[in-house]
Amino acid sequence: xxxxxxxxxxxxxxxxxxxxxxxxxxxxxxxxxxxxxxxxxxxxxxxxxxxxxxxxxxxxxxxxxxxxxxxxxxxxxxxxxxxxxxxxxxxxxxxxxxxxxxxxxxxxxxxxxxxxxxxxxxxxxxxxxxxxxxxxxxxxxxxxxxxxxxxxxxxxxxxxxxxxxxxxxxxxxxxxxxxxxxxxxxxxxxxxxxxxxxxxxxxxxxxxxxxxxxxxxxxxxxxxxxxxxxxxxxxxxxxxxxxxxxxxxxxxxxxxxxxxxxxxxxxxxxxxxxxxxxxxxxxxxxxxxxxxxxxxxxxxxxxxxxxxxxxxxxxxxxxxxxx
Amino acid sequence: xxxxxxxxxxxxxxxxxxxxxxxxxxxxxxxxxxxxxxxxxxxxxxxxxxxxxxxxxxxxxxxxxxxxxxxxxxxxxxxxxxxxxxxxxxxxxxxxxxxxxxxxxxxxxxxxxxxxxxxxxxxxxxxxxxxxxxxxxxxxxxxxxxxxxxxxxxxxxxxxxxxxxxxxxxxxxxxxxxxxxxxxxxxxxxxxxxxxxxxxxxxxxxxxxxxxxxxxxxxxxxxxxxxxxxxxxxxxxxxxxxxxxxxxxxxxxxxxxxxxxxxxxxxxxxxxxxxxxxxxxxxxxxxxxxxxxxxxxxxxxxxxxxxxxxxxxxxxxxxxxxxxxxxxxxxxxxxxxxxxxxxxxxxxxxxxxxxxxxxxxxxxxxxxxxxxxxxxxxxxxxxxxxxxx
Numbered sequence: 001x002x003x004x005x006x007x008x009x010x011x012x013x014x015x016x017x018x019x020x021x022x023x024x025x026x027x028x029x030x031x032x033x034x035x036x037x038x039x040x041x042x043x044x045x046x047x048x049x050x051x052x053x054x055x056x057x058x059x060x061x062x063x064x065x066x067x068x069x070x071x072x073x074x075x076x077x078x079x080x081x082x083x084x085x086x087x088x089x090x091x092x093x094x095x096x097x098x099x100x101x102x103x104x105x106x107x108x109x110x111x112x113x114x115x116x117x118x119x120x121x122x123x124x125x126x127x128x129x130x131x132x133x134x135x136x137x138x139x140x141x142x143x144x145x146x147x148x149x150x151x152x153x154x155x156x157x158x159x160x161x162x163x164x165x166x167x168x169x170x171x172x173x174x175x176x177x178x179x180x181x182x183x184x185x186x187x188x189x190x191x192x193x194x195x196x197x198x199x200x201x202x203x204x205x206x207x208x209x210x211x212x213x214x215x216x217x218x219x220x221x222x223x224x225x226x227x228x229x230x231x232x233x234x235x236x237x238x239x240x241x242x243x244x245x246x247x248x249x250x251x252x253x254x255x256x257x258x259x260x261x262x263x264x265x266x267x268x269x270x271x272x273x274x275x276x277x278x279x280x281x282x283x284x285x286x287x288x289x290x291x292x293x294x295x296x297x298x299x300x301x302x303x304x305x306x307x308x309x310x311x312x313x314x315x316x317x318x319x320x321x322x323x
Numbered sequence: 324x325x326x327x328x329x330x331x332x333x334x335x336x337x338x339x340x341x342x343x344x345x346x347x348x349x350x351x352x353x354x355x356x357x358x359x360x361x362x363x364x365x366x367x368x369x370x371x372x373x374x375x376x377x378x379x380x381x382x383x384x385x386x387x388x389x390x391x392x393x394x395x396x397x398x399x400x401x402x403x404x405x406x407x408x409x410x411x412x413x414x415x416x417x418x419x420x421x422x423x424x425x426x427x428x429x430x431x432x433x434x435x436x437x438x439x440x441x442x443x444x445x446x447x448x449x450x451x452x453x454x455x456x457x458x459x460x461x462x463x464x465x466x467x468x469x470x471x472x473x474x475x476x477x478x479x480x481x482x483x484x485x486x487x488x489x490x491x492x493x494x495x496x497x498x499x500x501x502x503x504x505x506x507x508x509x510x511x512x513x514x515x516x517x518x519x520x521x522x523x524x525x526x527x528x529x530x531x532x533x534x535x536x537x538x539x540x541x542x543x544x545x546x547x548x549x550x551x552x553x554x555x556x557x558x559x560x561x562x563x564x565x566x567x568x569x570x571x572x573x574x575x576x577x578x579x580x581x582x583x584x585x586x587x588x589x590x591x592x593x594x595x596x597x598x599x600x601x602x603x604x605x606x607x608x609x610x611x612x613x614x615x616x617x618x619x620x621x622x623x624x625x626x627x628x629x630x631x632x633x634x635x636x637x638x639x640x641x642x643x644x645x646x647x648x649x650x651x652x653x654x655x656x657x658x659x660x661x662x663x664x665x666x667x668x669x670x671x672x673x674x675x676x677x678x679x680x681x682x683x684x685x686x687x688x689x690x691x692x693x694x695x696x697x698x699x700x701x702x703x704x705x706x707x708x709x710x711x712x
Contacts, residue, residue, distance in 0.1 A: 049427035050355055057352030062380075079429070086429045087348060131424045132359065247424065 004194045011151065011239040012196075015140030021063040024139060028065065028146050035142055036068040036120030039089070040110035044128035045078040051126070051133045052087040058135040065139060068118055071128075072097070072110040080128075092117055098317070104307060106217035107201075112309040115210050116318055122146075123210060127201035131247040140241040141204035152237040153205040153229045157196035158246040174199065180260050181223060184267055188276060189227060191235045198226055199263075202243070209233070211318070215309040219259040220266025224308075227270050254289055258302060261287040265306040324702045329632065333639045336695035339457075340640065343687040346456060350449045350686065351427065353377070357448065358434050358441035361419040364477040367469075368392055370413050374448055374469045381451040383467070391484045394469040398451055398461075400701075406464040407701065408496040408661070409450070410482065411443030412473035412652075416675050433680040438671035442501030442681055444469055446668055446690060453690065461701045466491065475516070478616040479655050486659040495629060495700050496663035497693065498652050501681060502671035504689045505643050508650030509630050509664050510622035511657055512553070513588040514581035516615040519599065521563070522573045527607030531570035532563050535608055539576065542598045546591060554582035554591070583620050583649075621657025629662050629700050636695035640688055666692060 018024060028035065037055060041048060048071065059065045071084040071091045081091045095103035097113040111125055122145050126137050141154045177199050185192040192198065199222050213228040215221055229237055251259075265285075271277040287302045312318050324332075362370040371394035378386040378396035386396040394413070397406075415436030417423070425434035434441075447467050454460070472480035486493070500506070519539060521532045540558065548554040556578065563574025582588050592612075599610040623630050625648070637644055645667075656663035668689030671681045 045428065046426055049429070050425060053348050053351045053427060054355060057348040058356075061349055062352075083427075083429050087351075087427075134356070 004191060007191075007194050007235055011144075011236070013140070013144055013239065013241045015136040015241055015243050018139050018143035021059070021065060021135070021139055024143055024146060025063050025065050028142075031146070033122060033146065034067045034120045035065060035122045035124065036070065036114070036118035037066045037138060038111065038114040038118060038123055038125050039069075039071045039084075039128050040074070040107050040114075040125065041071050041076060041080050041084070041128045042074040042107075043076045043078045043080060045076070045080045045083050047131060047133070048080050048089075048128050049083045049087055051128060051130065052084050052089045054133050054135060055126075055138060056088050059138055065142070066120075066124070068120055070114065070118055072114050072117065074105055074107075074110060098315075100317075101309075101315075104217045104309075106221075106307075108215045108217040108221035109309065111221060112215035112217070112312065115207065115312045116315075116321070121207050122204055123207060124204035125202065132245060136243055137202055138204075140243050141202060144239045144241065145204055145206060148239070150236060151239045152209045152233055153225070153239070154203060155195055155198065155226075155238070155240045156200045156202035156243045156246075157240055158200070158243045176256050176260050176263070180263065188271060189230065192226055192230055194235070195226060195238070195240055196242075197240075198222060205229075209237070211312040211322075214311055216262070216266050216306050217309060218304065218306050219262030220306050223263050224266045224270065227267075231274065257289055258287060258304060261302075262304050262306045265304070266308075324632075324699065328702075329635070329699065332695065332698045333635060335698070336636055336639050336691060339691035339694060340688045342457065343453065343690055346449075346453055347683070347687055349452060350445055350690070351432065351683070353448045354432060354437070354441055354445035355425045355427070355434075357444050358425050358432075358437050359423045361417065361421065361423050362414050362436070363418055364414040364416070364472055364474045366419055367413040367471045370444070371469050371471065374413070374444060377448040378451075378467065383451060389485065389488070391481050392471040393481045393485050395485075396467045398454070398465040398467065400461045400463040400465065402462045403464045404462075405494040406466050406491050407461070407697065408466045408468060408493045409447065409499065409697075410468040410470050410496065411447045411499040412440050412481070413444060413469040413471050414474050414477060415439065415441070416474055417677070421677065427683075430683055431680045432683060433678065435677050435679060437679050438501035438669075438674050438681050439679070440499075440501050442668050442686075443499040446499050446693065450690075450693070453694070457694070459694065459698065461697060463494070463701050465697070466493070473652075476615055479618075479652065482652070482655045483658075486655055486661065493659075493661045496656055496661050497696060497700075498650075498663060498665040499693065500652075500665060500667050502669055502674065503645060503667045504669050504685050504692075505637065505645040506647070506650075506667040507630070507633055507637060507644060507664060508648055508653055508666075509625075509627070509633075510583075510648050511618050511620060511651055511653035512581045512583050512649050513585040513620040514579060514616070514618045514651060514654075515588050515592055516579045516617065517577070517595075518613045518615055519576045519578070519595075519610060520573065520613065521575070521602075521608070521610045523570070524607040524609075525572060528605070529570055530605070530608060532574035533571045535602060535605075535610065536561065536563065536574045536576050539598060539602060539610065542601075543578070543595065546594050548591075549582075549584075549587055552582045552584040552587045554580075554584075554587050556580050556591075577615070585620050588617075616651075618651045618654030619658055620654075622653040623662055623664075627662065629664055632699040633664050633666070633696045636692055636699055639695070640692055642688065642692060664696065666696065668693070 383396035564571025
């Protein structure tokens, strides 16, 4: 096992190291790289406008760091697409990309279809619900890929306060990480515990990697990426960047329970595939939660499939497009 | 500037809004990035530093901060014989711990201080890029300044400090405020912003400070306000005490007195001191007047060429003029005999409340207005190409 401390020193960055965007653009152009930014959305009209304005103005108009800014939407019923388009983003409905593959609901579906739809050698994914958006959320993630050719996949981490009843907690968040992911990684993939926030929704990766890994369409996509990239290319292909503060919506404990269930299904599938745990039973798709009505308790059952999309490179239509 | 040159400027200005529209996002991005940096009065430094970075990126000269914290930079003119000051105040009335997150939808930008005065600063930060894209070069130097300590107890300290100490003679000034579009202020009224405090010595009196303040208010309302001088008295804020159970031990009353005559303000201020002296005759009661802010009357006449040209620019852009010609910000310029105008960029609502917002659609017209006025008072603007933009 690699020394995690040495990896932390060599592959952990702070966004301020890459503040000189003109130098970054120069290096990107020298290498002939192209970069696409993908924002997956579902009813994000309150925050999408600001993200598009900031990224387009700062990283396309002022400094040509990104070559393409796309919103890939899961079928919003609010004005997400209208707002995004009005500020100059390319907007796509996920269902209309690769229609022959059908349409599935989930963020991972949008991320996967982005590989087909977008043109960049590097794709950077940024969630749409960030209230304190800043250009660092993009340049902090793509910079390690531009400056270090051996790095292939860069995750974000932050000091992530949760907004609760108007009060801001100075630190916290990442509850599923600390209660579920970190214990699981400690047990089965100890090197991956070096990732400070393995579930962060912001990351950048080279196309050559993204096209070769499967994409769970739901909650497990981030966990599976880390395991798959690590298994195939090793810890040195991974890096992480501290983006400082991230302000976002707070999720209920029930919602986190669903997230944990989806992640567990993806995680156990990978343990089984790698022969780490061989005698796992068929895993059920039902999550059971409870809610109380007075003194009565009612069981609520959710069906969570956590389907996976195959590596994009396996699709003939994609291979033909990228000959 | 002769009539022929002016008509050329007016002709160009009419098409400017449409030409500026594709550059809207650059301005909006600056607006969000600036507005989300808290800048309460006396705490504007981070915001000014951001602006300085922008000035440096634009290649401006002499990007610097003066002793009081004002952010400054120079966009050199083709001749550079004279200097036009373009300024926006950097502070907002919101505390640093307020949520400064901004929200954009297709029509509005919402957030604390977005109109007063993040938009003014964003225009300042973006203008060099806009002028470059439009191929407009001014004859005179343009001195850009984000001024600090403007609001309330700041009492325009940053601007006054600059005007008192600048070695660069200023030949004209334009003040940018976020709203409202159509304001054209070129005169200042005399004013006194004050706070009356009242304390009760419990060992001597069981009187309530609130009761005393009521007596003061009654006497203030009895002061004769000469209508011919447009004199007004505004009771703005009152507070005091700690509970419903006990007589208030202290209280305050904030007010503003304004008039277009300095002498009237002085006389009424004297009357207020007399009232407070009388009140303090009561055992155990003390009352004091503290000056928060003040301005002097003055500014340009309606027939001044700058005012006339600015009105022609507003007219060419079909901008509906606002009624008032007065703004306190003109006072400092009048004091140092610098001809100055104050304009607004767009329409806003709920200004100085946390649900403050501005309308996006009129912004580029507001910016076109600024560029038009600059060209008109520059007196010899040059375009690198006649069809530029």
